């Protein structure tokens with residue numbers, strides 16, 4: 001019996017030693033695993049590191065001086081479902097600057113997920129209706145409750161002499177509606193503050209500078225173009241004009257030139273009416289645009305205000321310009337979007 005117990009003791013001892021061995025292995029495995037986790041933790045950045053990186057990236061984008069230009073409407077007074085009235089949105093950092101507000105501008109803003117109430121700065125080039133007829137829509141639709149945003153204060157408007165009358169008369173024309181919306185719905189953003197401007201710096205905020213300059217739009221005086229500067233980059237909006245030395249002076253070397261164009265006839269064709277001849281006289285033909293671009297030398301020129309009186313003329317515009325000018329030039333479409341950064345890139 002004693003011998004039997006001795007064997008049992010020996011077996012128990014061996015089992016104990018083996019179990020301890022396993023336990024040690026397991027615990028050393030655990031230590032190894034913990035080391036690995038800790039090494040992994042060291043290798044990958046902590047949450048605060050990753051936040052810092054994201055902040056750096058955001059800062060990088062903000063400091064890059066990038067601007068985004070969206071052609072909301074590339075049309076003219078000529079009725080078109082494809083080319084709505086003239087309007088261009090320039091987004092710079094937090095700033096959303098709207099230049100002109102032609103037919104359907106509020107609809108095009110909605111298409112790029114911007115409510116009219118998210119716009120509080122409007123710059124008018126001149127008082128032809130194809131640049132202003134969307135004003136009442138931009139002003140009043142901003143008061144319709146919209147989860148994306150409603151304007152709190154006044155719509156700020158800059159424009160040439162006569163703008164105050166256009167704005168105040170529109171508000172007067174809609175006074176019944178505006179009064180009811182304010183009283184019944186507690187609507188805000190239905191007022192407008194107007195600054196009638198002349199050539200010079202008209203707006204400075206968050207590093208953005210807007211310069212107005214005179215252009216030559218025949219009998220429509222005054223008519224303005226705008227240059228938007230931001231951290232060494234620039235965008236120029238020609239406004240409505242024929243060939244203009246002052247446009248060349250203010251647009252020289254810009255990154256992006258948004259240029260008006262009108263075609264009333266082909267180069268070899270006769271004028272169909274006196275009206276066509278007069279219209280051409282205070283707008284830019286494709287050939288005049290080529291001459292302008294040669295002097296201005298923009299990184300990219302994009303046509304807007306594409307007024308053609310025969311449908312077949314539209315496809316000829318860029319080629320007519322390129323016969324004179326060999327730089328980058330494109331025909332804008334409604335909602336063409338252009339990033340102005342290190343490069344000037346087009347995204348449809």
Ligand SMILES: [Zn+2]
Pocket residue numbers: 126128217220240
């Ligand atoms: Zn005009």
